[in-house]
Amino acid sequence: MDKKTICSILGPKGGVGKSNVSANLAIALAQMGKRVVAVDLDLGGANLHAILGVKEVRYTLEDLILRKVKTLEETAIDSGFKNLRVICGGTDVHNIANISFQQKVKLINHIARLDCDVVILDLAAGSSYNVVDFAFIANRNLLVTTPEVTSLMKVYTFIKSAVFRLLTVVFREAKVVELLDIVERAKDVTANPHLKSIESVLNEAEKISPKAVAFARKKLSGFIPDIVINRVQSKNDAQVGTVVSKLLKDYVGIESNVLAYIPEDEAVKKAIFTLKPVMATSPQSEFSKSILKIAASLIT
Ligand SMILES: Nc1ncnc2c1ncn2[C@@H]1O[C@H](COP(=O)(O)OP(=O)(O)OP(=O)(O)O)[C@@H](O)[C@H]1O
Numbered sequence: 001m002d003k004k005t006i007c008s009i010l011g012p013k014g015g016v017g018k019s020n021v022s023a024n025l026a027i028a029l030a031q032m033g034k035r036v037v038a039v040d041l042d043l044g045g046a047n048l049h050a051i052l053g054v055k056e057v058r059y060t061l062e063d064l065i066l067r068k069v070k071t072l073e074e075t076a077i078d079s080g081f082k083n084l085r086v087i088c089g090g091t092d093v094h095n096i097a098n099i100s101f102q103q104k105v106k107l108i109n110h111i112a113r114l115d116c117d118v119v120i121l122d123l124a125a126g127s128s129y130n131v132v133d134f135a136f137i138a139n140r141n142l143l144v145t146t147p148e149v150t151s152l153m154k155v156y157t158f159i160k161s162a163v164f165r166l167l168t169v170v171f172r173e174a175k176v177v178e179l180l181d182i183v184e185r186a187k188d189v190t191a192n193p194h195l196k197s198i199e200s201v202l203n204e205a206e207k208i209s210p211k212a213v214a215f216a217r218k219k220l221s222g223f224i225p226d227i228v229i230n231r232v233q234s235k236n237d238a239q240v241g242t243v244v245s246k247l248l249k250d251y252v253g254i255e256s257n258v259l260a261y262i263p264e265d266e267a268v269k270k271a272i273f274t275l276k277p278v279m280a281t282s283p284q285s286e287f288s289k290s291i292l293k294i295a296a297s298l299i300t
């Protein structure tokens with residue numbers, strides 16, 4: 001790995017396994033000799049440290065937001081696992097979940113400067129600004145979903161909203177109001193069926209500012225989510241990744257990669273009761289084996 005890998009863990013809805021994947025993936029990478037920092041960015045719903053089994057939380061992200069510390073680095077606490085530090089999310093929803101855009105930009109800069117080889121970002125569910133803005137600083141994005149139809153439907157809306165947010169940020173920076181107006185109109189598909197696909201939005205915007213659209217296209221082409229299907233139970237579930245990938249290509253115009261299938265595994269639930277992560281309690285479990293494969297693919 002030449003430069004730092006920033007890997008975001010995304011999910012279209014709650015409870016699909018983002019935090020368990022984040023915690024155990026961080027341990028796996030640390031075991032492979034990488035210096036890892038796992039950051040809990042589920043602002044307001046932080047539980048990554050609990051999954052890792054960290055009992056004493058000395059600092060949280062909130063300390064940086066409230067300027068009790070100067071750098072994010074200072075909030076990275078020992079996880080108890082060699083090579084792995086964790087940055088805990090704050091608990092006061094008022095302080096942390098409502099951070100301003102400027103605070104977010106500062107936080108993003110701090111994340112980029114963390115002294116490590118890999119940063120794992122455990123994000124909240126859905127495509128709120130606090131999720132998407134962090135996802136776009138990552139150079140790898142793991143999109144975790146379960147195989148149920150309800151989850152899969154949400155993947156499409158999730159990625160589409162993420163792309164709209166990216167366009168809004170890029171076009172706002174370009175300071176061309178008409179571009180933002182196109183994105184807003186595209187959100188109402190019934191009133192503006194001609195702006196249904198992302199490509200049609202970009203084509204319309206290109207007439208106004210080819211430069212801004214070229215920049216947006218460049219950013220979008222770098223966003224290639226790695227799909228992880230978690231809690232797989234039947235053989236049929238094993239085709240779900242391909243279906244999701246095709247959905248994203250055909251309806252949002254986004255390339256993606258089917259990275260892994262993680263089986264439903266009792267070891268995950270058992271680990272919760274021991275207050276330790278699965279990689280520690282059951283390193284030979286199917287869950288842990290899948291996580292090790294994902295880790296290996298991230299560092300090659
Ligand atoms: N492969 C698996 N096998 C069995 N149980 C699993 C598996 N993956 C996750 N779980 C269970 O699913 C639940 C939700 O997991 P987790 O907290 O990691 O999800 P999340 O996506 O981070 O949720 P949230 O959106 O609330 O933050 C946990 O109780 C966990 O034990």
Ligand SMILES: [Mg+2]
Pocket residue numbers: 018019020042047123
């Ligand atoms: Mg979580």
